[in-house]
Amino acid sequence: MRLKVLLGLIISFVIIGVAGLARAEVIGNFVDKINPFEKLELAGYLKNETAFGIAKENDGWQKFKNVFDLKGNYKLNDSVEFYTDINYWYDSVLEIDDRYDSISKKDKSVLRRPEDKYILKEFYVDVLTDAVDLRAGKQYVVWGTTDGVRILDLVNPLDLREWTLKEFSDLRIPLWMLKAESSITKNGGLQLLVIPDYEPNYYPPAGAPFALRSTVIGAESAASPFVSVRTIDNKPERTLEDSKIGLRWRDVVETGMFSGLEYTLNYLHTYDSAATYYVSTAPGFPVPIKLTRNAEQIEVWGGSFAKSITKGLVGDFGKGWTLRGEFAYIANGAMNYGTDRNIVSTVDVDQYNYALGFDKTFLTNWQFSTQFIQMIAKSKEDFDDNKYTLLFGPTRGPLDEIENMITLKVSTDFIHERLKPECLILYGDDNDWRLAPKISFEVNDNLIVAAGLNFFFGKETQMNGQFDDSDQVFLETKYSW
């Protein structure tokens, strides 16, 4: 088995290496040549993602993933187009590193390659008119202006097998839906989403490299000889009656002092992609525990804005800054409360989340982008707050009523912008950190290599601190054609 894996690794490096050395047009021309349809446009990539854990006593392979991606767009005429994105990957890390031997066969199969339903990443038809653009099929919809943090961006669920280390584009799980985008004013219009599909967030099982602390605690509890856990998943059916509905008004102000201001007003009737846990016990031995994972039906009201300061407020003061922000009021949600690791019960909760972002270029080509995020959770039901707190879902640790976070990303470039270093810093109150330097190099038009580090610091009950022993170094090689 190990020999096969080694061979697989060598082959994947050779394929990507040879492809990278090939002239830019060779593969593209070959694809064009074998493509029998004039109106069909094809593109794709091969990618290797390798990550190695570097934390003390937890060093070892975290990922050895090869990705194949093929996109196609068939333009029937000026108004109708069909688009698809097929994405398949295989992560050999489970064969390479024996630390993962304890993971069940079923869980391994999901960690090793995508489930069949996810291989078709996008698949939709576009009907484009001056008045309305319709997009029907499997797709993503992204709301909001914040980077890397979900405030309004709640339409698609997330695949959190690597926590949020990857770009959000690779984290989102596509859904079957109808999207209608109308033009009402010159720059604005209404977006309507009808989503009969439902998928929960994907969380890696206990034992996987980025298993959430709450998952690990749950697995430990279930393994106890003193309890017998029965789990019930309560989630919406994929029917029209259980459809999620989204509405977004978006416009850009063209005149007056707010000229250039883009704003949206959003409403989403949906089901929380992160399940809420309801626990009940009964007398007996082992103690029978009924665990219901409920997808709460929630209402999201919110809005966003973005504005560049194109003219100095006084002289050139303020010029060149871009301000952005978003706000979401999430009604009818639910959260667990209790003590660290222990769920006592579940209460209805309203959440008020917002973010403000500021972007500017300094010193010729140094881009700074910073964000302040505040998340407020208010229980609608009473519980003994001297003994208990709300619990943070991913860690099952105590959650403050107000959580604050600051992000800073600094990036620049060298060698005619082929070499691009960047550094992302995330700080959460309670001294929770993630530090992520990265450098990428464009070898040629088709080949990009990137390397970086992810360091986590903090308490195990906090968002980043739970991965304190999962610090990693990573290398990515991507050949696109």
Added chain:
Amino acid sequence: MKKLVLFMLSVFFISGVALASELEYYKVYKPKEGMTADEIMQIKYHNKYSLFGHDYRLSKCTIFYVEKNGFTQKKEAIRERIVLGGKNGVSYKDVIVLTEPTQAKGLAILTWTYEDPARDQDTWLWIPSLKKIRKISASESDDSFMGSDFTVEEVSTRKFGDETYKLIGEKEFPGYKFEHTGEVKYKGTPCFVIEATPTKSPWYYSKRIVWIDKATGGNIFDEYYDANGKLFKTLFREWNIYKPGTKDYPKQDALECKDLRSGHRTVILNQEEAYDVGLSERNFTEKMLERSKW
């Protein structure tokens, strides 16, 4: 990413900022004998930003980045522009979509350029991989555009009034060897020669010598000098007249910018261009950006 956007904005006609000019929109002007340096430069900016047409479509643009050792990278894009003539203070709007290479395919940029010379552009960026529109802020004027040999101001923010102008004389252009094809261009072409000195000091150049083609009003050649008076960069533009009917549209078909210190150069070829094709302002919205895929 932002610089890629700014670069793309520049690539096609070096689009950018409205000029503080008294020239009328939608009219074609040509320089004449006896004009002052300021009058000639106003026409040059009018042409540079193609304010003589109601709209513009570029169906193919190819950009080459060439290193001294011959290593070359390539990008392709399409573009549309509508000139609004100052309606609501907007001079013109642009949409540019990258079509090659695959790693940047589908990236689309919407820009509003204002009449007010003190005001920066508003720019929106559609990032297909993120399925998201980002509002981005202006870059620094002396920054390079995505590794090209053009600076931000050369391609999008320099306007009439950022320099003082002196007419040096009228000369025949000695010719420029366009390295991309090896052809010698514009040899013996009658030109106005103008010395332009930046109002900012210190700045990355101390002066530039601008050669304006008398026939098109386009600046065919710029020579950039550093603080020591040494030539460090040249910028060549090939202008031709596009005449689908009775109107003469000056258009830039090719550009070549050379950094004489590093030997690196950037070549831009504009192909399949058309003016006054009847574009709607609704083509220049976020909804249209989101149609871009990949």
